[in-house]
Each structure stands twice: as structure tokens, then as C-alpha cells.
Amino acid sequence: MTAMLTVEGMNAWYGPSHILQGVDLEVRRGEIVCLIGRNGAGKTTTLRTIMGLVDRSTGRVVFEGQDLMKRPAHIRNRLGLGYVPEERRIVSGLTVRENLRLGLLASAVKRPERVVIDEVATIFPRLAERLDQTAITMSGGEQQMLAIARATVSQPKLLMLDEPSEGIMPVLVDEMFELFGRMRDGGTTILLVEQNVELALALGDRAYVMDGGGIVHHANSAALLADEATKERYCSV
Amino acid sequence: MEGITLDLLALQIFTGLALGAIYVLMALGMSLLFGMLTVVNFAHGAFYMVGAYVAVALLGLGANFWVCLFFAPILVGLLGMLVERVLIRPLYGRGIDYPLLLTFGLSYVMIEAVRILFGTTGISFDTPDVLVGAADIGIGYFPIYRLFVIGVAAAAVLGLWxxxxxxxxxxxxxxxxxxxxxxxxxxxxxxRVWLVVFGIGTGLAALAGMLAAPLQGASPEMGDSVLAIAFVVTVVGGMGSLLGAVLAGLLVGVVVSLASLFAPEMAQVSIFALMAVVLIIRPQGFFGRAGLMS
Structure with missing residues (x-):
């Protein structure tokens, strides 16, 4: 399998704080890669830097043969990089439909809105019932579904998800992780940051462990799932 | 106070609505710029004034009133886009005071430029013939041009919405x-969106200035007092709220108009008294930060 995303020696700063200190990782086409580690290890900053949302960063980020570092966030999206941020970022005041429309506006593949809505409805029936409701009034789980739907209507090649299970009912979390598996089968590559380590590793193909702003361990998900010592050392709270 | 009948009061309120229509257009633009770009545009009054002078220049070139009404806002909107791209854009992310100071300075440059090009004295601006005169609106005769101003502002608000x-x-x-x-x-x-927003905001200011010109003529300083009132309207309506800008604009217009009927010397002060009262009761204004159109 060829690398879809290659990150080499990536550094990032928030003001004077040097958050990422040389991150190296690779995501290959068709796999789910988990990025795990404690709070403050730099997982979210890694995704944000790959997406181009951090003001000061250095290193190499190559996506599908294109060097991303000099490109603004909206161009990175158009090249096929989808991102669902931790806080979901459902736009207040907009309806569910308008949030989805927003995801579709810059899509490279122009598909009729009706087709896209039908597609979303089959995957997320709950959203289909609430199309004209103000999105921010929905439950946390429904908002997370919307955030995922909004990021995927433009059919990104690589989807980065930040803590999708956070604050969501367990039954919905299981449903969501099944969906991620189906998305992978459908050809979407996923880079997943997740606090729920067991669940993430059970689904993923490979995993990177972060600590102190760098990658400290890299293994197959199954191997790491069985590696209690490493999980205990870097992931227990 | 004898002589003040209900009809006179109603007419005065109508006059206030016409005045308010101008304020609404001004405040809509300011509110849009603040709500989206967090730019407090101190040059908004200057764009208003330039709108009137672009119309003066177009009339001088032989254009009629309707051509001016259409093109003056567009030309000034393009000027606004140029200002955004060249002057404002480098200041995004640097705090609210940078664009504030820049637009403050820019307004002096624009006023001075107009003084150099058109002279320091005001220029009268004829009302087009079809809009001269008064019409019976049921409560009395009301100047047709002021009705027209209300209509244009309403159309602009509807169009923007x-x-x-x-x-x-x-x-x-x-x-x-x-x-x-x-x-x-x-x-x-x-x-790119911010560029368009700046164009719309300054274009609306120009439309307001162009509509005001037949009422009071064009002068390089015509934007100064309107700018102060537009600030009041924006604050009373709630920063960033378009619905607030519309309601507060009309309200301020009516308050000024009624104050000038009952106590002319209090007309200007009444606006700021209104603002003070609103701010004490509701510091965020009518619809402050609730959202752009909600």
C-alpha cells in the first residue's frame, strides 16, 4: 500500500509554546490509523497542523504527492482532506440542511443537493428527520453525526476525526464506529484521534502513540491492543 | 403645544421613517462589517459622502438620476473592495483597534480628496422631476421623494435579506x-467572502449618501453626523444584528423627528439619550450578538 499522507519532522507552536516537536507519521490508502495518547500529548494539534489551522508550523506534510505546508486550509480541503474537529463546530443559527449545504459548496465533485441529502438520509436517518431544524438544538450525538456528514458530503479521500466519541451515548458510539468501518470498506481513509483507546484499536489497522508532542510508539492496532504495558504507560489517565 | 394634531404627529413619524431609512442603510453596512470582519468602520461616513459625490460626478457626465442610483453604490462598493484588499486585509487578526485607526485616518483622506476635487462648499442636488411634489397618504400630504427613500431602503433591506x-x-x-x-x-x-462583504457594506453607505443628497445637498462633511448616528443605531440594534439595525434605525429616525417637533434644540441629544437608556436596560442592544439575521 502506498502512503497517502506523509508527515515528517512536523513542528507547531501556539504563541511561544513549542507544542509539536518533530512528528513523523504515515497514513496509507484504505486504512484506519489511530492516534492515541493522553490529553495534552499533541494529538489535536497534529490534526490541526495537517489541516493548516496552526499559525506557526514547520516540517513536511505531503498528501497525495502534494506538499501541503504552504497551502491554506481551504485548499487542503479541496485536495481531499476532510476534518471533523473535536468541538464539532456546528454553525449556530443554521439548519441541518444549511450545515450540509456548507459542506457541499466547495466540493470538487458537483452532485445535486437532493442526491446528497438522500444519501445522508440512508446513513443518518435521524438527520433526515431534522433537516430544517436549527442544528445547534440537536443532541450531542446528532450534532456529531451532522459534523461527520458535513465533512463527508464532499467525498474526501482522507478523513481526520478528532475525538468523535466524546460526550456521546455509548449506543451511538458503537453505531458510529461501525460506520467508520463501513466508510473504510467504501474507500475512505481515516486518521482517528480517540480517547476511547480500546474501541479505536479494535477498529483501526495501525496506531501511533503520542506523548510530549512527538510520536513515541508505532504498532499494528491488534498488537497494541494486547500490549498492556504501553497502553498503561502512555494512555491511562 | 396647541396646533399639534394627530395628523401632524403621524406625518412627523413618517418623516422620521424616511430619515430612519437612511440610518438603516448606514447601520446595515456597519453592522455587517462589524459582525463579519470585526471591523469598526470609521470611514463609513466618508463612503456615504463619496456615494453622493460619485452621483454628482455622474450627473456632471450627463447621467440621469436613475443611472446614478444604480451605479454610485456599485462604484463605491468597488472602491470599498479595493480598500479591503489593500489596506484592511493586512490588519486582520491584529485586534480591533488597528482597522479602527486605519479607517479613521482613511476618512480624513477621503474627505480631503473630495474637497480638492469638488471644492469645500456644498453642492445642491436636484430631486428628479417625477419625485418632486407631495402625495396624499391619507393623513396629509407627504413629500414623494421621502416616500421614495423609504421604498428604496425597504427594497435594499429585502434584497440583502x-x-x-x-x-x-x-x-x-x-x-x-x-x-x-x-x-x-x-x-x-x-x-474572498470578506471582500464581498466589504463591497456590500460600503455600497449600502453610498446608496444612503446618494439618497440623502437631494434632501440636504452634498458636502464633504455630510458623512460626519450620519456616522455618529449610525454608530448609535448599530449599538442600539446590537452589534452584528441586521434586524436590530433595521429596527433601531427606524426608531432613531422617529425619535429625532419627534424631538425636533416638540423640542428642536433637543433633537441631537435625544439620540444619545435613547442610546444611554437602551444600554442601561440592555447592554448588548436589541439583538446584540444573537446572530446576523436571527
Whole structure:
């Protein structure tokens, strides 16, 4: 399998704080890669830097043969990089439909809105019932579904998800992780940051462990799932 | 106070609405710029004034009133876009005071430029023939031109609302006002949106200035007092709220108009008294930060 995303020696700063200190990782086409580690290890900053949302960063980020570092966030999206941020970022005041429309506006593949809505409805029936409701009034789980739907209507090649299970009912979390598996089968590559380590590793193909702003361990998900010592050392709270 | 009949009061309120219509157009633009770009535009009065002078220049070139009404806002909107791209854009992310100071300085440059080009004295501006005179509106005779001003402002507000609510571009503007970052994440170039917003805001100011010209003539300083009132309207309506700008604009117009009937010397002060009262009761204004159109 060829690398879809290659990150080499990536550094990032928030003001004077040097958050990422040389991150190296690779995501290959068709796999789910988990990025795990404690709070403050730099997982979210890694995704944000790959997406181009951090003001000061250095290193190499190559996506599908294109060097991303000099490109603004909206161009990175158009090249096929989808991102669902931790806080979901459902736009207040907009309806569910308008949030989805927003995801579709810059899509490279122009598909009729009706087709896209039908597609979303089959995957997320709950959203289909609430199309004209103000999105921010929905439950946390429904908002997370919307955030995922909004990021995927433009059919990104690589989807980065930040803590999708956070604050969501367990039954919905299981449903969501099944969906991620189906998305992978459908050809979407996923880079997943997740606090729920067991669940993430059970689904993923490979995993990177972060600590102190760098990658400290890299293994197959199954191997790491069985590696209690490493999980205990870097992931227990 | 004898002689003040109900009809006279009603007419005075109508006069206030016409005045308020101008304020609404001004405050809409200011509110849009603040709500989306967090730019407090101190040059808004200067754009208003330039709108009137562009109309003067177009009339001098032989254009008629209707051509001016259409093209003056567009030309000034383009000027506003140029200002955004060249002067304002480098200041985004640097805090609210940078664009504030820049536009403050810019307003002096624009006023001085107009003085050099058109002279320091005011220029009268004829009302087009079809809009001269008064019409019976049931409660008495009312100047047709002022009715026209109310109509144009209403059309502009409706047009802006439809643009924001019913077009993809409007959707991007509404989303960008609340969360520019997620809009970027979804692949949309927010910078281009800001350019368009600046063009719309300054174009609305120009429309207001052009509509005001036949009422009071054009002068290089005509934007100064309107700027102060537009600030009041924006604050009373709630920074960033378009609905607030419309309601507060009309309210301020009516308050000024009634004050000048009962106590002319209090007309100017009444606006600021109104603002003080609103701010004490509701510091965020009528619809402050509740959102652009909600």
C-alpha cells in the first residue's frame, strides 16, 4: 500500500509554546490509523497542523504527492482532506440542511443537493428527520453525526476525526464506529484521534502513540491492543 | 403645544421613517462589517459622502438620476473592495483597534480628496422631476421623494435579506460571521467572502449618501453626523444584528423627528439619550450578538 499522507519532522507552536516537536507519521490508502495518547500529548494539534489551522508550523506534510505546508486550509480541503474537529463546530443559527449545504459548496465533485441529502438520509436517518431544524438544538450525538456528514458530503479521500466519541451515548458510539468501518470498506481513509483507546484499536489497522508532542510508539492496532504495558504507560489517565 | 394634531404627529413619524431609512442603510453596512470582519468602520461616513459625490460626478457626465442610483453604490462598493484588499486585509487578526485607526485616518483622506476635487462648499442636488411634489397618504400630504427613500431602503433591506438567506454566497457569509474557521475547513476561501462583504457594506453607505443628497445637498462633511448616528443605531440594534439595525434605525429616525417637533434644540441629544437608556436596560442592544439575521 502506498502512503497517502506523509508527515515528517512536523513542528507547531501556539504563541511561544513549542507544542509539536518533530512528528513523523504515515497514513496509507484504505486504512484506519489511530492516534492515541493522553490529553495534552499533541494529538489535536497534529490534526490541526495537517489541516493548516496552526499559525506557526514547520516540517513536511505531503498528501497525495502534494506538499501541503504552504497551502491554506481551504485548499487542503479541496485536495481531499476532510476534518471533523473535536468541538464539532456546528454553525449556530443554521439548519441541518444549511450545515450540509456548507459542506457541499466547495466540493470538487458537483452532485445535486437532493442526491446528497438522500444519501445522508440512508446513513443518518435521524438527520433526515431534522433537516430544517436549527442544528445547534440537536443532541450531542446528532450534532456529531451532522459534523461527520458535513465533512463527508464532499467525498474526501482522507478523513481526520478528532475525538468523535466524546460526550456521546455509548449506543451511538458503537453505531458510529461501525460506520467508520463501513466508510473504510467504501474507500475512505481515516486518521482517528480517540480517547476511547480500546474501541479505536479494535477498529483501526495501525496506531501511533503520542506523548510530549512527538510520536513515541508505532504498532499494528491488534498488537497494541494486547500490549498492556504501553497502553498503561502512555494512555491511562 | 396647541396646533399639534394627530395628523401632524403621524406625518412627523413618517418623516422620521424616511430619515430612519437612511440610518438603516448606514447601520446595515456597519453592522455587517462589524459582525463579519470585526471591523469598526470609521470611514463609513466618508463612503456615504463619496456615494453622493460619485452621483454628482455622474450627473456632471450627463447621467440621469436613475443611472446614478444604480451605479454610485456599485462604484463605491468597488472602491470599498479595493480598500479591503489593500489596506484592511493586512490588519486582520491584529485586534480591533488597528482597522479602527486605519479607517479613521482613511476618512480624513477621503474627505480631503473630495474637497480638492469638488471644492469645500456644498453642492445642491436636484430631486428628479417625477419625485418632486407631495402625495396624499391619507393623513396629509407627504413629500414623494421621502416616500421614495423609504421604498428604496425597504427594497435594499429585502434584497440583502434574500441574498443572505437564499443564496449560497449568503449562506457562506452567515456561517463565516459565526465561525470562519469551520468555513475554511470545509474548503471555502473566507478571504474572498470578506471582500464581498466589504463591497456590500460600503455600497449600502453610498446608496444612503446618494439618497440623502437631494434632501440636504452634498458636502464633504455630510458623512460626519450620519456616522455618529449610525454608530448609535448599530449599538442600539446590537452589534452584528441586521434586524436590530433595521429596527433601531427606524426608531432613531422617529425619535429625532419627534424631538425636533416638540423640542428642536433637543433633537441631537435625544439620540444619545435613547442610546444611554437602551444600554442601561440592555447592554448588548436589541439583538446584540444573537446572530446576523436571527
Amino acid at each position: 434574500l441574498f443572505l438567506e437564499r443564496t449560497p454566497y449568503g449562506l457562506i457569509i452567515r456561517a463565516g460571521a459565526r465561525d470562519p474557521q469551520i468555513v475554511r475547513i470545509l474548503g471555502i476561501d473566507v478571504g
